[in-house]
Amino acid sequence: MQQEIWDGAESGQCLQVYSSHSGAVRDACWSPCGRRLLTGSFDNTAMVTDVETGQQIVKVGNQFKVMCLAVQPDNPEVFLCGGYSAEVKAWDARTCKVERVYRARIQQTLAILFLTGGREFVTSSDSVSRDSAERTLIAWDFQTTAKVSNQIYHERYTCPSLALHPQQDSFVAQSNGNYMALFSAQRPYRMNKRRRYEGHKVEGYAVRCGFSPDGSILATGSSTGSVHFYDQQSARTLHTLLAHQQACMCVSLHPVLPAVVATCDWGGELRIWQ
Numbered sequence: 001m002q003q004e005i006w007d008g009a010e011s012g013q014c015l016q017v018y019s020s021h022s023g024a025v026r027d028a029c030w031s032p033c034g035r036r037l038l039t040g041s042f043d044n045t046a047m048v049t050d051v052e053t054g055q056q057i058v059k060v061g062n063q064f065k066v067m068c069l070a071v072q073p074d075n076p077e078v079f080l081c082g083g084y085s086a087e088v089k090a091w092d093a094r095t096c097k098v099e100r101v102y103r104a105r106i107q108q109t110l111a112i113l114f115l116t117g118g119r120e121f122v123t124s125s126d127s128v129s130r131d132s133a134e135r136t137l138i139a140w141d142f143q144t145t146a147k148v149s150n151q152i153y154h155e156r157y158t159c160p161s162l163a164l165h166p167q168q169d170s171f172v173a174q175s176n177g178n179y180m181a182l183f184s185a186q187r188p189y190r191m192n193k194r195r196r197y198e199g200h201k202v203e204g205y206a207v208r209c210g211f212s213p214d215g216s217i218l219a220t221g222s223s224t225g226s227v228h229f230y231d232q233q234s235a236r237t238l239h240t241l242l243a244h245q246q247a248c249m250c251v252s253l254h255p256v257l258p259a260v261v262a263t264c265d266w267g268g269e270l271r272i273w274q
Contacts, residue, residue: 040066082109221248
């Protein structure tokens with residue numbers, strides 16, 4: 001399957017195409033330096049690619065379909081892989097070896113999010129049974145692999161995506177209850193019950209959300225094809241954009257140009273908005 005690098009700010013042209021995976025690519029993220037791309041695939045592998053040369057630098061096998069990835073903030077050579085497994089694995093790209101394994105009584109990891117400093121991270125799972133509230137969101141100690149907290153989110157909805165606030169100690173979880181919930185990024189990770197971002201639809205899709213660089217705006221896609229922009233402080237809707245005919249799966253605000261937004265839909269269409 002292909003991964004593509006696009007010039008979204010100027011020409012709108014595809015700059016590079018990589019065909020490194022034999023299965024669907026489920027997640028991709030940049031290294032902090034911006035010269036490497038980490039991808040995870042349903043072919044059970046995760047791969048690091050040099051975006052300038054197209055050269056495969058690292059390829060590791062996980063024995064499960066990879067659904068989500070996260071690069072360790074303090075050590076970008078280390079990354080986490082989660083997916084169709086009860087395990088999340090921490091890999092060292094320099095040695096291509098598993099450094100740590102994090103285990104929970106789940107079947108699938110949907111999302112991984114490092115918290116501020118990289119000493120702890122949060123995972124979301126597919127557990128939705130009556131007694132599974134302690135497994136929907138789990139906070140982990142990165143070094144020891146111990147569960148720091150599993151009493152974070154007690155509603156019976158899965159959370160297909162997570163996003164960290166860029167300036168505050170907080171994060172949001174996209175809920176299949178058709179809202180985004182706000183949590184403290186400090187122990188014990190309390191949910192803010194007075195602030196809920198709602199108006200969009202999730203309806204079983206893995207709809208992603210994200211903050212603007214200054215953290216003042218929270219944006220999300222919707223199963224209706226629209227993009228919703230919320231005021232982070234008040235949770236009120238700022239703007240709704242009908243972006244696609246199919247479910248809008250992801251929205252990303254440009255890190256430098258505040259008026260530029262990228263969106264993509266279930267059918268594979270990518271659009272840049274200004």
